[in-house]
Amino acid sequence: MITTQAVEFKVNGESHKLEVFPMARLLDVLREQLQLTGAKEGCGEGECGACTVIIDGRIVNSCLVPVAQVNGSEITTIEGVARSDHLHAVQQAFIDHGGAQCGICTPGMILAAIDLLERNPEPTEDDIRNGLAGNLCRCTGYMKIFESVVRACRK
Amino acid sequence: MRACVPNYHLTTPATLADALALLESEPGVWKPFAGGTDLMVLLEAGKLVHRNYINIWGLNELRGIEATDTYITLGALTTYTEVQANPILRREFPMLCQAASETGGLAIQNRGTLGGNIINASPAADSPPALLAYDAEIQLVSTRGSRWLPYQGFHTGYKQMHIGPDEMLARIRLPRNTADVKHYYRKVGTRKAQAISKVCFAAVGRTDREQIEDTRIVVGSVAPIVIRCVQTEDSLRQQKPDDETIRIACASLFREISPIDDIRSTAKYRSQVATNLLVDFLATLRA
Numbered sequence: 001m002i003t004t005q006a007v008e009f010k011v012n013g014e015s016h017k018l019e020v021f022p023m024a025r026l027l028d029v030l031r032e033q034l035q036l037t038g039a040k041e042g043c044g045e046g047e048c049g050a051c052t053v054i055i056d057g058r059i060v061n062s063c064l065v066p067v068a069q070v071n072g073s074e075i076t077t078i079e080g081v082a083r084s085d086h087l088h089a090v091q092q093a094f095i096d097h098g099g100a101q102c103g104i105c106t107p108g109m110i111l112a113a114i115d116l117l118e119r120n121p122e123p124t125e126d127d128i129r130n131g132l133a134g135n136l137c138r139c140t141g142y143m144k145i146f147e148s149v150v151r152a153c154r155k
Numbered sequence: 156m157r158a159c160v161p162n163y164h165l166t167t168p169a170t171l172a173d174a175l176a177l178l179e180s181e182p183g184v185w186k187p188f189a190g191g192t193d194l195m196v197l198l199e200a201g202k203l204v205h206r207n208y209i210n211i212w213g214l215n216e217l218r219g220i221e222a223t224d225t226y227i228t229l230g231a232l233t234t235y236t237e238v239q240a241n242p243i244l245r246r247e248f249p250m251l252c253q254a255a256s257e258t259g260g261l262a263i264q265n266r267g268t269l270g271g272n273i274i275n276a277s278p279a280a281d282s283p284p285a286l287l288a289y290d291a292e293i294q295l296v297s298t299r300g301s302r303w304l305p306y307q308g309f310h311t312g313y314k315q316m317h318i319g320p321d322e323m324l325a326r327i328r329l330p331r332n333t334a335d336v337k338h339y340y341r342k343v344g345t346r347k348a349q350a351i352s353k354v355c356f357a358a359v360g361r362t363d364r365e366q367i368e369d370t371r372i373v374v375g376s377v378a379p380i381v382i383r384c385v386q387t388e389d390s391l392r393q394q395k396p397d398d399e400t401i402r403i404a405c406a407s408l409f410r411e412i413s414p415i416d417d418i419r420s421t422a423k424y425r426s427q428v429a430t431n432l433l434v435d436f437l438a439t440l441r442a
Contacts, residue, residue, distance in 0.1 A: 046196060046259065052262055
């Protein structure tokens with residue numbers, strides 16, 4: 001049996017120091033130790049994007065990141081996207097244009113869309129499809145998600 | 156069944172020298188762990204057999220892309236995202252950038268590394284066909300020193316490769332001699348994004364007037380390793396890409412590959428697609 005080790009990282013601007021098993025998945029640490037249940041587990045193998053979070057400015061699948069690898073990192077989860085009672089433009093667009101149905105893929109879709117718009121504020125349709133290609137949705141048929149992102153970048 | 160994470164060691168050395176010392180001190184006990192995009196999938200499935208890993212993700216000695224007049228050299232931890240962003244790679248090695256862009260989605264491309272793709276040794280990996288077609292060389296390092304070797308021949312069988320238990324892949328370099336070649340890369344999968352390939356084909360070719368000078372033809376997902384099809388290359392050398400040449404080359408390719416039926420495709424489909432892609436590649440040499 002391996003002993004736990006201390007890791008320190010920031011989540012949504014707040015510092016955390018945790019005792020963890022180094023191979024614990026970041027997804028489980030966020031959900032179970034930090035009670036940040038916005039990131040979802042879908043496939044558990046990097047196919048679906050439901051567990052998407054942003055580490056040091058880049059989207060990742062948190063189910064594929066052992067927590068030892070985020071020591072010293074800054075992480076953004078869906079819980080850190082809105083500012084007080086003010087939703088992010090992408091979140092508002094998902095509400096206004098029906099981009100969320102069951103909601104399981106939504107946190108990942110929104111983070112992938114935010115990441116896309118930060119890197120590329122005026123994406124083409126292809127850029128949007130490519131930016132969301134790692135996020136699967138089984139409800140919407142994608143068009144409403146796509147439309148939500150298009151509307152968000154017009155704001 | 157999910158793995159029990161308390162059973163797994165993941166130790167984080169401060170430097171590459173520390174990592175190599177650990178590899179050397181207990182041969183075979185420790186293995187490097189890079190971006191985790193393959194190993195964590197096995198962990199979650201309860202199929203990660205090896206228990207002790209060295210977290211190399213933070214080792215800056217294994218990062219960075221550097222160019223001289225003759226080579227572009229990539230650290231083993233270069234991610235697919237970093238590959239796509241590099242202007243020299245985009246200009247001179249477009250197949251590697253295309254392979255990187257077709258590997259997983261962005262979240263995978265931000266974590267997956269070229270070194271991991273090589274050492275994980277999947278015959279369905281996307282970047283090795285491009286690396287082999289560009290005649291890549293790889294650098295292995297250990298406490299004993301370092302050695303460069305051709306990537307061609309590194310893999311010897313399914314998940315088998317010429318690397319000592321104390322060695323780590325540190326760098327990959329590509330000779331900058333692609334100015335007058337045609338590049339042809341096609342990944343055939345179930346879906347445009349996120350799919351694992353059924354067949355992956357990477358080739359470069361040089362022509363002089365109507366005649367093929369030389370080619371390098373590499374196919375993935377059709378054998379226990381990603382294979383360079385040297386007999387097919389030989390059949391094309393100093394030939395005009397006419398119907399007879401193409402027929403002979405396709406027959407040769409068919410003999411060199413040994414695809415199987417598995418969850419992603421069938422042997423028959425893979426053989427047909429591989430030869431179709433060869434015909435398509437040769438058409439680009441004619442154009």
